[in-house]
Amino acid sequence: MQEAFAEVFPYRTEYKKKSIRSYVMRAGRITEGQRRAFDTYWSQYGLSLFDGPLNVRAVFGREAPLVLEIGFGMGDSLLAMAQAEPEKDFIGIEVHPPGVGRLINNAGKTGVKNLRVYMADALDVLNDCIRNGSLDRFQLYFPDPWHKKKHHKRRIVQPEFVQLICSKLKTGGQLHMATDWQSYAEHMQAVLQAAHPLTNTAAGGGPVERPAWRPQTKFERRGQRLGHGVWDLLYRRLPDATPAQRKPSEHD
Ligand SMILES: C[S@@+](CC[C@H](N)C(=O)[O-])C[C@H]1O[C@@H](n2cnc3c(N)ncnc32)[C@H](O)[C@@H]1O
Numbered sequence: 001m002q003e004a005f006a007e008v009f010p011y012r013t014e015y016k017k018k019s020i021r022s023y024v025m026r027a028g029r030i031t032e033g034q035r036r037a038f039d040t041y042w043s044q045y046g047l048s049l050f051d052g053p054l055n056v057r058a059v060f061g062r063e064a065p066l067v068l069e070i071g072f073g074m075g076d077s078l079l080a081m082a083q084a085e086p087e088k089d090f091i092g093i094e095v096h097p098p099g100v101g102r103l104i105n106n107a108g109k110t111g112v113k114n115l116r117v118y119m120a121d122a123l124d125v126l127n128d129c130i131r132n133g134s135l136d137r138f139q140l141y142f143p144d145p146w147h148k149k150k151h152h153k154r155r156i157v158q159p160e161f162v163q164l165i166c167s168k169l170k171t172g173g174q175l176h177m178a179t180d181w182q183s184y185a186e187h188m189q190a191v192l193q194a195a196h197p198l199t200n201t202a203a204g205g206g207p208v209e210r211p212a213w214r215p216q217t218k219f220e221r222r223g224q225r226l227g228h229g230v231w232d233l234l235y236r237r238l239p240d241a242t243p244a245q246r247k248p249s250e251h252d
Contacts, residue, residue, distance in 0.1 A: 014049040015121035022156035034101025041108035049120040065136040070122040075103025142219035169237040180223030185231035
């Protein structure tokens with residue numbers, strides 16, 4: 001059965017072995033339309049983790065501000081952003097094949113040119129494919145909250161993750177996260193606050209109003225139906241501190 005499926009659907013989520021993952025690989029159903037989308041559009045929109053460092057100029061045929069989003073889900077909001085900001089290039093990363101299929105189908109039908117996707121674990125893509133200092137904006141919207149305390153280690157937002165994102169941002173680049181779980185928002189803020197090359201763009205140091213570039217997402221609407229709030233956090237990457245500016249640490 002599995003082999004027969006592999007013959008009709010040979011596209012696989014790419015990842016390397018790791019002890020803790022921020023997602024569960026579900027055998028999510030691929031619709032006939034999504035399957036056809038892979039056959040028709042994967043060669044146009046798909047990128048592979050195993051091709052190594054991404055040459056953005058070769059892929060998009062131009063130098064343009066680069067936006068990267070992790071966990072785009074079904075992809076409607078990412079597509080809307082790529083359409084609304086044609087002067088920027090967008091890279092989406094998602095492990096869930098039905099969402100990737102839906103996004104490339106809609107992108108292909110509307111002829112969007114400034115979008116590419118990895119169907120892969122985002123940590124692997126960040127480590128192996130995205131060059132340091134290359135991102136103008138990083139987006140993470142409504143990541144899995146992993147509410148149970150014993151699962152908190154699966155939350156994608158951890159100090160090492162934020163340091164990795166910082167290394168990929170240009171100086172002045174934006175880091176934008178949103179969640180509908182207050183406790184996750186507080187955790188995100190604590191981690192971002194402690195990341196030294198970042199500064200909060202909110203005047204009062206807390207969340208911001210939803211920026212104009214972010215449409216509502218599917219998970220956000222679901223949260224709102226359940227009565228959840230929404231917290232948008234927007235930080236900016238500062239230049240690396242010079243040795244004189246750096247605060248002494250316990251390692252000094
Ligand atoms: C709760 S959903 C939110 C989807 C979308 N951003 C929205 O707001 O509707 C989180 C998504 O992140 C994806 N995800 C979680 N960890 C990931 C990882 N390490 N790499 C790529 N995608 C990941 C999941 O597959 C899921 O689609």
